[in-house]
Amino acid sequence: MKNIMKWLAVLTGFFFSLTAVRAQEENQNVPNGLGKGIVLTVMIPEQQDPFPQGANAYLSNKLVQAAVKNGIAAGPDFGRFFITAQFAMLSKDIIAGPPQQIALNMEVTFYIADYFDQKIYSSVTMNVKGVGTNETKCFINALKSINANSPILAKFMDEGKTKIIDYYKFQCANIIKRANSLASQKQYEEAIYLLTSVPDACGECYDLALANTATIYQQYVDRLCDINFAKAKSAWAAEQNSTGAASAGSYLSQIYPDAKCYAEAQGLYMEIKNKVLDDWKFEMKKWQDGVDLESQRIAAMRDIGVAFGKGQQPTTYILDWVRR
Numbered sequence: 046m047k048n049i050m051k052w053l054a055v056l057t058g059f060f061f062s063l064t065a066v067r068a069q070e071e072n073q074n075v076p077n078g079l080g081k082g083i084v085l086t087v088m089i090p091e092q093q094d095p096f097p098q099g100a101n102a103y104l105s106n107k108l109v110q111a112a113v114k115n116g117i118a119a120g121p122d123f124g125r126f127f128i129t130a131q132f133a134m135l136s137k138d139i140i141a142g143p144p145q146q147i148a149l150n151m152e153v154t155f156y157i158a159d160y161f162d163q164k165i166y167s168s169v170t171m172n173v174k175g176v177g178t179n180e181t182k183c184f185i186n187a188l189k190s191i192n193a194n195s196p197i198l199a200k201f202m203d204e205g206k207t208k209i210i211d212y213y214k215f216q217c218a219n220i221i222k223r224a225n226s227l228a229s230q231k232q233y234e235e236a237i238y239l240l241t242s243v244p245d246a247c248g249e250c251y252d253l254a255l256a257n258t259a260t261i262y263q264q265y266v267d268r269l270c271d272i273n274f275a276k277a278k279s280a281w282a283a284e285q286n287s288t289g290a291a292s293a294g295s296y297l298s299q300i301y302p303d304a305k306c307y308a309e310a311q312g313l314y315m316e317i318k319n320k321v322l323d324d325w326k327f328e329m330k331k332w333q334d335g336v337d338l339e340s341q342r343i344a345a346m347r348d349i350g351v352a353f354g355k356g357q358q359p360t361t362y363i364l365d366w367v368r369r
Contacts, residue, residue: 083209083244085112085119085157086127090364096132099181103188104130110193111155115202122351123358124242126166126209129367130155132184140176148176149183153191155198156367157205159212163366167205169197210246217243217250221257233265234353241350255343262346263303270304273297277310281317287325290317294327302331303342 087108089101096104105121108128112119119128136150150172157167175187192198213220220239227236240261243254273296280292293313300310307329314329332341 082246083117083126083206084122084124085117086124086160087119087121088127088129088160088362088364090129090131090362090367097181097184100184100188103185107188107191107193108155111191111198112202114193115199115206117202117206123354125159125161126157126205127160128155128157128205129362129364131367135172144178146176146178147180147183148174149180149187150174151187153187155201157201157209158367165367166208167201169201171195171197206246210244213243213247213250217247217253220250221253224254224257224261228261228264231268233261233268234349236261237265237346238350238353241347242354258346259342262342262349265349266301266304267306270300270306270310273299274306274310274313277313281313285320287321290321290325290327293317294325297329298327300330301345302329 087105089104108130109119112128131154133152133154134149135152138148138150140146140148151174152170153173154168154170156165158165171191173187173190175183175185175190177183177186220243224236224239227233227239237258240254240258243251245251247254277293277296280296281289283289284292294317297310297314300307304310311329314327318325318327332338
């Protein structure tokens with residue numbers, strides 16, 4: 046039985062990941078978009094009492110479902126705004142067997158909130174019940190009973206969505222200013238992260254963010270190219286063999302195809318390739334033929350922002366400030 050529950054948890058977690066990806070794809074309804082709509086981080090607090098850790102994957106999946114059904118993408122990637130849930134036990138009864146079962150009556154409160162400012166944007170409480178041979182199964186069955194299409198959840202999501210859009214509209218000038226300040230300090234990844242977080246639903250602010258991201262992105266790829274091209278040349282000059290080629294290649298692989306020094310980097314690439322011939326299995330980054338160039342650039346911008354966000358993600362979420 047333990048093995049069965051273990052594999053159920055693994056499969057549910059896998060399904061959650063697929064659902065999150067599909068949710069974000071479905072929410073990308075603007076051609077060449079940057080923010081691609083509002084995206085919520087699914088946060089499950091560590092050691093949430095009385096919620097059993099064995100039901101975490103099921104709760105994550107339910108939070109994704111609730112968001113997706115109401116036009117908001119959700120997933121594990123770290124961002125400012127998040128969705129979570131907390132439980133309060135109302136009653137616990139033992140049902141005589143065989144087999145003996147547990148019946149739980151609980152309140153579950155869903156939240157949409159701002160992780161950095163510690164502000165709750167929307168919340169809703171629902172009564173749920175679950176029956177099972179242990180508490181983990183009780184919680185899983187209770188979660189299954191929650192209807193993601195519920196009008197109550199729809200209202201909750203709409204309120205959260207509206208307040209998130211308002212945040213970006215009122216803070217737009219500060220976000221742009223902060224991003225450009227970071228770029229002036231060569232903190233390009235964080236600047237791009239801030240700007241790519243602006244959802245397309247924010248209209249004018251989104252357009253400003255897109256324009257500023259393009260400028261900062263070019264500064265970023267040019268500086269990255271200068272740094273890595275210099276390191277690649279040094280590595281190749283030190284050892285003009287397969288070892289030096291591998292070292293140089295590790296730097297050349299980080300150079301974007303629209304960087305100013307890309308042509309020079311390609312020249313070094315060809316020099317190394319001609320020297321080590323087939324011993325060097327490496328290709329530089331390049332744009333995909335037949336695909337809109339601007340779309341590929343925007344995708345690269347978003348990847349930089351996502352990578353920075355992942356680097357800031359805490360190993361555990363402390364959400365003690367979230368209360369009903």
